[in-house]
Amino acid sequence: MTKNLVIVESPAKAKTIGGFLGKDYTVRSCMGHVADLSKKDLGVDIADGFTPKYVISPEKKKVVAELTKLARESETVWLASDEDREGEAISWHLVEALNLEESRTRRIAFHEITKTAIQEAIESPRPIDRNLVNAQQARRVLDRLVGFELSPLLWKKIKPSLSAGRVQSVAVRLIVEREEEIKNFQSVSAYRIVADFLLKTDTRPVTVKAELNRRFNTKEEAVAFLKQCIAAQYGVEEVDTRPAKKSPAPPFTTSTLQQEASRKLGFSVANTMRVAQELYESGFITYMRTDSVNLSDMALAMARKEIGAAFGEEYVKTRKFSTRTKGAQEAHEAIRPTYLTNRTIEGDKSHKRLYELIWKRTIASQMADAELEKTTVTIGITGSADKFVARGEVVRFDGFLKVYMESSDEEEQNGEEGMLPPMSTGDRLDLQVMTAQQKFTQQPYRYTEAMLVKKLEELGIGRPSTYAPTISTIQKREYVVKEDRPGTMRNFTEITLKKGIITEEVKTEKVGYEKSKLFPTDIGTLVNSFLLKHFENIMDYNFTASVEEEFDEIAEGRLVWNSMISDFYWPFHKQIEETLESSGKVSGERHLGADPKTGLPVYVKIGRYGPMVQMGDSDADEKPKFASLNKGQSLETLTLEEALDLFKLPRTLGEFEDSPVVVATGRFGPYIRHHSQFYSLPKAVDPLAVDLPQAIEIMEAKRKADSQKILAEFNDGDRHIQVINGRFGAYITCNKENYKIPKSRDARSLTLEDVKKIMSETSPTKPKSKKKK
DNA sequence: CAGTGAGCGAGCTTCCGCTTGACTT
Secondary structure, eight states: OOSEEEEESOHHHHHHHHHHHOTTEEEEEOOSOSEEEOSSSOOEEGGGTTEEOEEEOGGGHHHHHHHHHHHHTOSEEEEOOOSSHHHHHHHHHHHHHTTOOGGGEEEOOOSSOSHHHHHHHHHSOBOOOHHHHHHHHHHHHHHHHHHHHHHHHHHHHTOTTOOOOTTHHHHHHHHHHHHHHHHHOOOOEEEEEEEEEEEOOSSSOEEEEEEESSOBSSHHHHHHHHHHHTTOOEEEEEEEEEEEEEOOOOOBOHHHHHHHHHHHHOOOHHHHHHHHHHHHHTTSBSOSSOOOOOOOHHHHHHHHHHHHHHHOGGGBOOOOOOOOOTTOOOOSOOBOBSOTTOSSOSSOHHHHHHHHHHHHHHHHHTBOOEEEEEEEEEEEETTEEEEEEEEEEEEEEOGGGGTOOOOOSOSOOOOOOOOOOOOOTTOEEEEEEEEEEEEEOOOOOOOOHHHHHHHHHHTTOSOTTTHHHHHHHHHHTTSEEEEEEOOEEEEEEEEEEETTEEEEEEEEEEEOOEEEEEEEOHHHHHHHHHHHHHOHHHHSTTHHHHHHHHHHHHHTTSSOHHHHHHHHHHHHHHHHHHHHHHOOOOOOOEEEEEOTTTOOEEEEEEETTEEEEEESOTTSSSOOEEEEOOTTOOTTTOOHHHHHHHTTOSEEEEEETTEEEEEEEETTEEEEEETTEEEEOOTTSOTTTOOHHHHHHHHHHHHHHHHHHEEEEEEETTEEEEEEEETTEEEEEETTEEEEOOTTSOGGGOOHHHHHHHHHHSOOBOOOOOOOO
């Protein structure tokens, strides 16, 4: 029997708070939402004023049963879900699901997990804010209506199993449009003039690097300028020194953590979140899904102490950062180490690295500004109005730079600014070398996962808990792919003036090399243009922001939630019906030309299983031939020649062991089929060129590898039992049933008796049921 | 893992946001 039951959202939080509250309080977690719209149908009764049909989420049945029991035994139930729209709805759903009586239910909220914050919260409970709950309900119903009406439209018009939604469809649009910008980008070049000068000083001469204050559009102009400089003299005209300062970045939110972990550690968004979750569960960091840059007073005090002790008092400067993010709800603190005294932690490499990044960012955010001195030296040229400019930067006081500097997404930083020697007006400079470099304008950058998250956050689309899942959804649907692309070589001209002689040289540089960037697929592009054509309003980058304004009005009690939904739904539903009627099936079909042998037309289009080529018309007497596109080929750029090559498979190479050997392409790329066995072709082997001896070699290699996978084989009566070395360790298989081998046993030394014993003691796990893609 | 692409029709897919395990071969 317990007096008080406190319900929070996360188990790790429950553990910490339990320690603060003492024995009169039982603290449990509900693990997020316990109820959601029914999944079997639309889950919204449109005819009845959009009444939501809530059901207890199947995976939460156990939690709800347990909480119901505890609540019945308690005097008072404290609902301590997060203080934001979703948190308020969670509390409301708990009231409904646990059948809580109002008289012994209290709603409390806190933004920090500290003893004082929780005690204060307990002292000031409030009723559940029904307006806020209604705002969440409107958000939920709108997302369901959009997602569950748009997706089936795509199944009908384009391809089964596709999806669309308020967040994911805009994420795809960003990537498709960036690719179009790149495709349409016209690179122009200009000549940049840089020079090394020699400054004579009392001790020894020093080199000063400077750049001309203008660029030349043509080579002729650049050469003319260099010629003019052969006989020129150079002197310092002006020295301008001014102080500057740099301030640290705020502590991490989910989005900035994902960006920095991507830039500094090369982590994918999903990997960052997985490691952060584990750090949180081990008690090393505060909650990792947050949009707040705020630190608790306790954290600030810890920071002051830690910085003072480690670097000295002059390095301490605590700050309160405020969020600039659209729609931020700030239910939690920023992401920070629980104890700033721990510079590092025990754990594997990725945990250590992410933790240290969080520690540095948190500490730096509370350190003094860096004080710099920026110097600009203007260098005159006799006989010319143009000037060379040399820039230098000296750090007078490093401040937060001692610990951490935020990285930037810009790929090329223009010239590191170093130190300049002391100079004064009238100093003479001797030219050592002057170079005119042809510089091309850079195409827009492609998104990494983390850069896409940054962009979505700027647009106010999505929440900290959904950034990583959204990124993975659009990849799972094959709207976008994350890939490396090799880039191409480009020539550029460099003209040098040295010792009065001008020389010209053509050099090459690599451009367009991409690592782990997001590219749209043919399907992504096609779905995007379909949605843009018929649902421009949903695809608008400001759609979320404008509905969020209305959700805010609902939260303030100035707007009725289902009338807002009604105003949105009916015009939207009309768009759906009109599109159903007006639009035929969309396949992005292109006619490539005629097959030179038969004269039949060749098309490329999106089919039921993805991009494909077709030879012949479907209403002709002879059935058309079909073939899938290869990886890396695209609907937009495929040529007739490439299409004709695709029809050359399947190809029979000859006979081996009395059976034909056939090369073909399947869903996972080119393969060899022989005796109903499949053998993948290595990447380097061209399926159009491979011959029989080479194919046999590939098959034998696979057979050898497979034989090493089987650790042991037994025949027990009719049963054929194998011990196999699988991806997740060794296991036993028999009659398509798998059995785990206890960790204490060495799989290689098992006897038939051992195996039979394990099989009788453990229950089999069925291999994964085949899922359709 | 994998070989398909007519048309018929059954039965399936799908959203966003809050939170963890269970499970995989």
